[in-house]
Amino acid sequence: MKLFVKVFATLRKKYPEVNDLNPLVLEVKKGITISEILEQLGFAISEIHLFLLNGKKVDAKTIINDNESILSLFPPVGGG
Amino acid sequence: MNKWLQINLTTKEMKDFTVSEEILRKFIGGKGVAVNLLWEYAKGLEDKGVSIKEINPLSPENMLIFATGPVTGTKSPNSGRHHVMSLISPLTGSIGSGNSGGRWGAKLKFAGYDGIMIVGKADKPVYLSIIDGIAELKDASEIWGKNSLETSTWLRNKEDKKRAGVSCIGQAGENLVPMAVIINEEHRAAGRTGLGAVMGSKNLKAIIVDGDKKPRIAKQDKFEGKVREHVEKLKENGVTGQGLPEYGTAVLVNIINQNGLFPTNNWQVGVNEKAELISGETLTEQYLISKHPCWGCVVACGRKTRVDSGNYKLTYTEGPEYEAIWALGGSTGINDMGAVIRANHYCDIFGMDPISIGSTIAAAMELNEKGHIPEDDLQGIDLTFGNVDAVVELTWMAAFRQGLGYWIGEGSRKMCQHYGAPDLSMEVKGLEMPAYDPRGAKGIGLNYATANRGGCHVTGYTIAAEILGDIDRFTVEGKAELTKIFQDFTSIVNSSVNCLFLTFALGLDEYAEMIGPITGWEVNADELLETGERITNLERMLINKLGITGKDDTLPKRLLDEKMPAGPSEGQTVDLATMKQEYYELRGWRDGIPTAEKIQELGLD
Numbered sequence: 001m002k003l004f005v006k007v008f009a010t011l012r013k014k015y016p017e018v019n020d021l022n023p024l025v026l027e028v029k030k031g032i033t034i035s036e037i038l039e040q041l042g043f044a045i046s047e048i049h050l051f052l053l054n055g056k057k058v059d060a061k062t063i064i065n066d067n068e069s070i071l072s073l074f075p076p077v078g079g080g
Numbered sequence: 081m082n083k084w085l086q087i088n089l090t091t092k093e094m095k096d097f098t099v100s101e102e103i104l105r106k107f108i109g110g111k112g113v114a115v116n117l118l119w120e121y122a123k124g125l126e127d128k129g130v131s132i133k134e135i136n137p138l139s140p141e142n143m144l145i146f147a148t149g150p151v152t153g154t155k156s157p158n159s160g161r162h163h164v165m166s167l168i169s170p171l172t173g174s175i176g177s178g179n180s181g182g183r184w185g186a187k188l189k190f191a192g193y194d195g196i197m198i199v200g201k202a203d204k205p206v207y208l209s210i211i212d213g214i215a216e217l218k219d220a221s222e223i224w225g226k227n228s229l230e231t232s233t234w235l236r237n238k239e240d241k242k243r244a245g246v247s248c249i250g251q252a253g254e255n256l257v258p259m260a261v262i263i264n265e266e267h268r269a270a271g272r273t274g275l276g277a278v279m280g281s282k283n284l285k286a287i288i289v290d291g292d293k294k295p296r297i298a299k300q301d302k303f304e305g306k307v308r309e310h311v312e313k314l315k316e317n318g319v320t321g322q323g324l325p326e327y328g329t330a331v332l333v334n335i336i337n338q339n340g341l342f343p344t345n346n347w348q349v350g351v352n353e354k355a356e357l358i359s360g361e362t363l364t365e366q367y368l369i370s371k372h373p374c375w376g377c378v379v380a381c382g383r384k385t386r387v388d389s390g391n392y393k394l395t396y397t398e399g400p401e402y403e404a405i406w407a408l409g410g411s412t413g414i415n416d417m418g419a420v421i422r423a424n425h426y427c428d429i430f431g432m433d434p435i436s437i438g439s440t441i442a443a444a445m446e447l448n449e450k451g452h453i454p455e456d457d458l459q460g461i462d463l464t465f466g467n468v469d470a471v472v473e474l475t476w477m478a479a480f481r482q483g484l485g486y487w488i489g490e491g492s493r494k495m496c497q498h499y500g501a502p503d504l505s506m507e508v509k510g511l512e513m514p515a516y517d518p519r520g521a522k523g524i525g526l527n528y529a530t531a532n533r534g535g536c537h538v539t540g541y542t543i544a545a546e547i548l549g550d551i552d553r554f555t556v557e558g559k560a561e562l563t564k565i566f567q568d569f570t571s572i573v574n575s576s577v578n579c580l581f582l583t584f585a586l587g588l589d590e591y592a593e594m595i596g597p598i599t600g601w602e603v604n605a606d607e608l609l610e611t612g613e614r615i616t617n618l619e620r621m622l623i624n625k626l627g628i629t630g631k632d633d634t635l636p637k638r639l640l641d642e643k644m645p646a647g648p649s650e651g652q653t654v655d656l657a658t659m660k661q662e663y664y665e666l667r668g669w670r671d672g673i674p675t676a677e678k679i680q681e682l683g684l685d
Contacts, residue, residue, distance in 0.1 A: 006338070008334050008335065008338075008361065009326070009331050009334075010322060010323070010326060019359075019361065020334060020337070020338075021354075021356045049318060050335070050548070055338065055339060055648020055649075057553075072338045074335055074338075075318060075322070075323060076317070076318025076319045076323050077318075077319060077323040077324075077332065077548065078319035078320070078323055078332075078544065078548055078581070078584045079324065079330075079381070079401075080402075080541050080580060080581065
């Protein structure tokens with residue numbers, strides 16, 4: 001199934017062309033975990049502070065079952 | 081040190097005074113002491129039969145205070161800041177309050193003073209210089225009418241102090257625009273609530289400060305050890321050590337949008353398809369010159385920026401911050417970074433609040449969309465969401481009170497009332513809410529509703545926990561306690577005076593480790609939290625005197641009644657009633673008023 005992956009802030013150093021308007025498009029097996037996807041992408045779990053799957057906060061153990069899901073990955077960010 | 085300057089601009093009388101050790105112990109400094117001085121002033125007026133509710137905020141009777149705290153100007157990280165307050169805000173009718181970075185706060189300390197308390201009105205434009213302990217009022221006729229860049233350069237040359245701190249108003253403050261701010265170091269602001277208009281109403285153009293007096297540290301060795309530890313913690317923390325220095329606060333655009341609470345088209349929806357174009361990543365790639373720290377700062381979230389192409393070229397400016405980008409570029413739907421930077425630059429040089437300006441322009445766009453603005457009032461401006469020129473033009477026009485810019489400067493509450501659609505104003509107590517839709521994070525909604533100065537995010541920035549941390553953002557459970565703790569901790573930050581962003585890495589234990597060795601007091605985290613609660617409560621008692629109570633602790637109807645129509649926060653509204661009831665119980669307030677028991681418990685009687 002298709003998975004859209006968006007990376008933000010310092011995570012873009014590895015994927016400089018990827019942004020909100022231009023996500024990574026991956027072909028993955030149904031039931032894959034997020035930590036397996038991170039491995040595929042070359043990210044350590046510790047690099048990611050926030051995982052959003054279709055806008056909902058999840059964690060690295062979460063399984064992806066829906067086709068054309070959107071996974072957004074953020075490092076530690078803040079502001080105010 | 082403990083030396084404050086009292087000024088009556090009407091009589092030109094100036095004298096030094098000290099704040100009692102008892103007050104310092106109970107209120108620390110900075111905002112805490114300022115709130116105390118305002119309270120004493122208000123009581124004094126009441127004894128003379130004057131109700132502060134009746135005072136015109138642009139009259140000589142309004143009091144303006146510039147304050148630093150015990151940590152300001154020391155080697156403790158990020159301690160160049162200062163806090164400014166006015167008894168009444170010309171924008172909101174509640175208290176005026178703002179906190180600013182740069183170097184001015186440290187320089188005031190080095191000039192020999194902890195704070196300045198100002199009433200009255202000069203008969204013609206003046207500026208105040210405090211150099212090496214000597215305070216003088218001088219003629220400002222040559223700089224009246226000049227923007228913050230020209231004013232600051234002129235003053236530093238005139239006083240021959242190239243590294244002085246300069247706090248000033250631009251033309252917006254001179255023109256008494258209700259959302260005018262006070263600008264220091266050209267691009268930092270004691271922003272929000274119209275402090276610039278109060279300063280302008282006093283004919284006070286600027287305050288220039290410099291000197292080399294070093295702050296006194298009671299336990300030097302212990303202090304230096306703790307400073308090293310705190311700097312290490314800040315460098316190791318992902319937010320303060322990497323995220324903020326690399327991308328600035330603008331990094332929040334994408335994260336807030338991905339969570340579906342990025343208010344777009346005047347809060348009609350929480351997702352913006354083109355947010356990437358005004359994101360921190362875009363700012364860094366295409367507009368950044370370099371990062372820029374305030375005085376004594378180890379984070380460097382500040383941005384030096386430029387615009388190289390398009391209609392809004394600029395060789396040098398600073399910012400914009402997340403909330404300014406949101407207001408000018410997101411809420412208006414223009415999604416144009418060059419225009420946002422230009423409009424933000426105008427806010428810096430003319431001295432206005434970009435959050436209030438942008439949010440009010442967006443409200444005007446919705447007013448026009450729904451047919452509430454007569455064509456003549458538009459004076460040819462195509463006031464629709466997404467019109468880039470309209471945002472830039474109206475920002476300029478607001479500073480000079482021209483055309484529709486007059487109503488933009490008045491703020492969205494008065495503007496929407498004037499045009500017969502008050503529900504389109506997205507503010508609380510008259511202060512426009514920034515860039516986080518509470519339907520996507522319920523705690524920030526409670527904070528917006530209850531913050532003493534109005535719809536303010538920094539008063540109790542629960543977003544740090546609800547979006548950037550692990551707390552469930554959609555539940556109302558636990559949000560009352562979360563909000564109270566954030567608000568009271570922030571009161572301590574504003575009274576120490578240092579930078580709120582330290583709190584991503586440092587907690588109240590670390591604040592005790594700063595304040596204790598500097599002052600020689602034995603303080604711990606629990607005592608500081610209670611002190612913060614005391615400061616928040618005294619400020620609340622002041623706004624009660626201004627007629628602000630539980631009825632004003634509310635949110636716009638859109639957020640209470642209209643379900644978020646789309647995106648990751650779809651279907652949500654804000655159950656404010658539940659949170660508010662729990663919050664009042666925790667606070668010991670009844671209908672937004674501290675009870676006699678709470679007042680006594682905090683030693684405020």
